[in-house]
Amino acid sequence: MNVKVLVTGVGILTPLGDSPDRLWQALIKGQTAARAWPDLEAEGFRITTACRIDDSARPDPKRGRKLAVRAASMAVRHADLPLDGKIALFVGATMGESVAYEQAAEGKPLDLAQASIMAYPHAIQQALNIQGPQRAYATACAAGNYALGAGIAAIRSGKANAAIAGGVEPFSRIAMTGFSRSRAMAGDCCRPFDRDRSGMQLGEAAAFLVLESEARAYRRNVEPLACVESLGLSCDAYHPTAPLPDGQGMSRAMQQALYKAGIDATEVDWICAHGSGTQASDNAEAKAIERLFPHQPHVSGYKGAIGHSLGAATAVEAVITALALRHRVLPPTTNFRNADPEFTLNIVQQAETQPSLRWALNCGYAFGGLNSALLMGAV
Amino acid sequence: MHAYPRRIIDIKPEKTLPYDEGIAWLASQLKQRVDGFNCNPEARGIYLATMDSGAAASVAFWANALKHGPGFANPADFPLTLANSSAAVVSQMLEIQGPNYTLSGGSDAVYAAFSQAIHDLSASDESVQEGLVLALDVSETTRCIGMILTASDNQPSLGTIREDGVVESLAPPYTAESPTLAMSTFIQQFLNRGESYIQAGEGTIYCRKR
Numbered sequence: 001m002n003v004k005v006l007v008t009g010v011g012i013l014t015p016l017g018d019s020p021d022r023l024w025q026a027l028i029k030g031q032t033a034a035r036a037w038p039d040l041e042a043e044g045f046r047i048t049t050a051c052r053i054d055d056s057a058r059p060d061p062k063r064g065r066k067l068a069v070r071a072a073s074m075a076v077r078h079a080d081l082p083l084d085g086k087i088a089l090f091v092g093a094t095m096g097e098s099v100a101y102e103q104a105a106e107g108k109p110l111d112l113a114q115a116s117i118m119a120y121p122h123a124i125q126q127a128l129n130i131q132g133p134q135r136a137y138a139t140a141c142a143a144g145n146y147a148l149g150a151g152i153a154a155i156r157s158g159k160a161n162a163a164i165a166g167g168v169e170p171f172s173r174i175a176m177t178g179f180s181r182s183r184a185m186a187g188d189c190c191r192p193f194d195r196d197r198s199g200m201q202l203g204e205a206a207a208f209l210v211l212e213s214e215a216r217a218y219r220r221n222v223e224p225l226a227c228v229e230s231l232g233l234s235c236d237a238y239h240p241t242a243p244l245p246d247g248q249g250m251s252r253a254m255q256q257a258l259y260k261a262g263i264d265a266t267e268v269d270w271i272c273a274h275g276s277g278t279q280a281s282d283n284a285e286a287k288a289i290e291r292l293f294p295h296q297p298h299v300s301g302y303k304g305a306i307g308h309s310l311g312a313a314t315a316v317e318a319v320i321t322a323l324a325l326r327h328r329v330l331p332p333t334t335n336f337r338n339a340d341p342e343f344t345l346n347i348v349q350q351a352e353t354q355p356s357l358r359w360a361l362n363c364g365y366a367f368g369g370l371n372s373a374l375l376m377g378a379v
Numbered sequence: 380m381h382a383y384p385r386r387i388i389d390i391k392p393e394k395t396l397p398y399d400e401g402i403a404w405l406a407s408q409l410k411q412r413v414d415g416f417n418c419n420p421e422a423r424g425i426y427l428a429t430m431d432s433g434a435a436a437s438v439a440f441w442a443n444a445l446k447h448g449p450g451f452a453n454p455a456d457f458p459l460t461l462a463n464s465s466a467a468v469v470s471q472m473l474e475i476q477g478p479n480y481t482l483s484g485g486s487d488a489v490y491a492a493f494s495q496a497i498h499d500l501s502a503s504d505e506s507v508q509e510g511l512v513l514a515l516d517v518s519e520t521t522r523c524i525g526m527i528l529t530a531s532d533n534q535p536s537l538g539t540i541r542e543d544g545v546v547e548s549l550a551p552p553y554t555a556e557s558p559t560l561a562m563s564t565f566i567q568q569f570l571n572r573g574e575s576y577i578q579a580g581e582g583t584i585y586c587r588k589r
Contacts, residue, residue, distance in 0.1 A: 105441035117483035133581035136483040138462035177449040178457030235479035368467025
């Protein structure tokens, strides 16, 4: 019998809200953080709309670490977590401190210990003065789920008394340019699973969840938000950027998460989808969901509201999933207007109260063909 | 099930190659030297430790964007800026469709890569049967060194590997910053002395010849 792992605290910084409550209220109203940025226009970017936290225009090579420390500290406060004993720390990200690489291209020296993803857990560990296992997952847009999977394993194996797991991604001009030049970005707005979707919108965020065993959480008398049950992983091994068109790799990740937990696909009530808003990714994801879940569970995507925060995205969406499971409410898919005739997903279009909400899958996929699905449940 | 080392891999080109060429070359060399997997592609995992994968490509991509303007940067170079781009190239070349891990760091990342691989190979769901654990350097020198681990109830040829408490009997743990240096020391001690270990905050990976 597996130890039950609970989410006892969350911390989050997004362009749509700098606390779990503010983000939740904005999502319920279907708001979006996307807007045009004058600094990007002045610098010659073809697409200048993005979801950025307000202070992101000033280039700061320590920005990712600052966001990570603030969000992790918020999660610790929310959980009222005593920082003694072994506190594991798992952080996912895509690029590291993008500004440091950008400045290196202008001739400044590059210190990889400060710029690469491994700098994030070091910064948090130092700021919180915690001891325990720590790892940095460089698994691109699925990295938050990888970190949360490691958190589950650390609690179940007894390697840690508690785990702080999540992801961070500061705004990146490199990514803004790369996605734009790859023609993956929406000119107007990001519309996940919509018939008229035209691409993604770049975001930035930091999000962390505190994980503890059920026994410890109840001993501490903390009220959990949700449980994290299992992580499924797979790789398409197909193309550097494009997913397998039939979504088979995505299906395998979802299936594995369910198999590990002993949960039947028909028990899944809701899928917090990757929903990047690109034609290829949303098509593949829709096929994967349709194949595995013929009972048509609810499906949502939040990148129209908060943008795609790359390595932080699955951690941000895990926080949203935890809040939805706690409130038994599904926030709407921002910017969704018209169903795509190519698939028959049950897209959440208005905030919906779901008193019987029990199991949810938080899905995220990445360049390189990485697929992840995290099974979370109500408590 | 337990994890066992089945094969050692050590690849170093004679000259330093640009990042994209280096990764492609390493992946093709790996394909030749891995000697085939004994399981289906979905049961293969990759566990790659690196400090600099994607770094040089990020700098080069942005230098190109500064030179020509962000609207004219070469989009083909963008995927290589991601730290997981090396593992992506290798997994495509070797048809590795199971877990795909890139761990950022030095010797701690090597420890984490082994730890994750041993965890997956020993799991009761038996979803991973073989794991390619690699350390990679691509900036100043291009080097890739590591082991294939296999899940088995029987002990294959090379020896045993396990995650453990502190090993007191050996020399102090190696704390090299470069993941390939840490992996190289680990493997050399294993080959020369018959046993070796690598340590991080959470424990020890201990490897012993059969």
